[in-house]
Amino acid sequence: MDKESKMDINSVLGIILALTAIIGGQILEGGHIGSLVQVAAFLIVVGGTVGAVLLQSPVRIFVNGIKMGAWVFFPPEKSPHVLIKQITSWAHIARKEGLLALESHVKVVSDPFLKKGLQLLADGSTSEKIREALEIDISAMESFQRQSAKVWEAAGGYAPTIGILGAVLGLIHVMENLSDPDLLGQGIAVAFVATIYGVGLANLVFLPIANKLKSIINENVVRHEALLDGFIAIADGENPRLIENRLNGYFI
Numbered sequence: 449m450d451k452e453s454k455m456d457i458n459s460v461l462g463i464i465l466a467l468t469a470i471i472g473g474q475i476l477e478g479g480h481i482g483s484l485v486q487v488a489a490f491l492i493v494v495g496g497t498v499g500a501v502l503l504q505s506p507v508r509i510f511v512n513g514i515k516m517g518a519w520v521f522f523p524p525e526k527s528p529h530v531l532i533k534q535i536t537s538w539a540h541i542a543r544k545e546g547l548l549a550l551e552s553h554v555k556v557v558s559d560p561f562l563k564k565g566l567q568l569l570a571d572g573s574t575s576e577k578i579r580e581a582l583e584i585d586i587s588a589m590e591s592f593q594r595q596s597a598k599v600w601e602a603a604g605g606y607a608p609t610i611g612i613l614g615a616v617l618g619l620i621h622v623m624e625n626l627s628d629p630d631l632l633g634q635g636i637a638v639a640f641v642a643t644i645y646g647v648g649l650a651n652l653v654f655l656p657i658a659n660k661l662k663s664i665i666n667e668n669v670v671r672h673e674a675l676l677d678g679f680i681a682i683a684d685g686e687n688p689r690l691i692e693n694r695l696n697g698y699f700i
Contacts, residue, residue: 459520459660466652489614489642493649496610501602512592513599520660524668528699531671532692535678538566539688547572547683561585561672565679575683582676590669597661604654611646615639674698 471481502510541549551570557563564585568578618639674695681691 455521456523462656463652470648470652484641484644486641486645489618489645492614492617492642493607493610493645496613497603497607497646497649497654500606500610501599504602505599509592509595510599513596516593516596516661517600517657519664520657523664526667526671528671528674531675532678532695532699534562535675535682535695536688536692538569539678539682539686539691542569542682543685543688561589561675565675569679569682573683575680578679578683579676582672582679586669586672586676589672590665593665593668594662597658597665600654600658600661604650604658607650607654608643608646611643614642614646618642670698 471484474481474484505513538550538553541553547569550566554563554566554570557566561582565578565582568581573581616639618636622636622639677698678691678695681694
């Protein structure tokens with residue numbers, strides 16, 4: 449259920465369109481692409497932003513947040529119809545052979561949430577106990593993923609400020625070398641490009657990634673809630689067809 453699916457074309461097109469618009473506008477205005485490439489400015493903005501995010505985030509949250517960034521291009525596989533079919537098949541088995549028959553299916557399921565739900569069913573747990581146990585898992589998963597997504601949101605908040613800091617550092621460098629014309633241009637370039645990097649990374653990379661991750665997390669929560677509803681319905685002995693119709697309502 450958490451396997452990555454095919455590439456998200458929208459994310460790729462979005463980045464290409466944004467970069468094309470910015471670079472194309474620079475060229476149309478008579479500027480040079482090379483003027484936007486400043487290693488010093490990049491180090492100031494990226495290094496400062498990463499450092500600030502590391503300072504506020506536990507290592508476990510930071511690392512998971514970076515890993516989740518891949519979801520923007522390769523989101524977790526949804527396959528809602530596959531999940532509904534699987535739940536429905538388990539409902540048929542439980543109704544014909546009893547809940548204990550699901551014990552053999554626990555070993556072949558790799559997803560921890562599905563495995564736990566099936567095991568609770570096979571153990572004869574009541575629907576109340578199943579709801580209580582799985583809701584804790586859903587809440588913990590949602591909390592952890594949202595904290596991880598905030599790594600990118602925090603980066604989007606810090607980057608513009610770090611960019612301004614880079615601009616100030618560049619201007620200080622300019623003021624210290626007023627007598628050397630060769631260093632004036634370099635210092636001014638670093639000053640302005642640092643601001644561009646800060647604002648650009650925040651609004652074209654960090655914040656869009658954070659918002660997309662939030663959307664994916666919402667979909668994950670809905671998917672897990674649908675599975676929870678399915679497990680409870682099986683425990684209550686509901687008709688498999690009714691279970692299938694109810695679960696379809698989660699994925700409109």
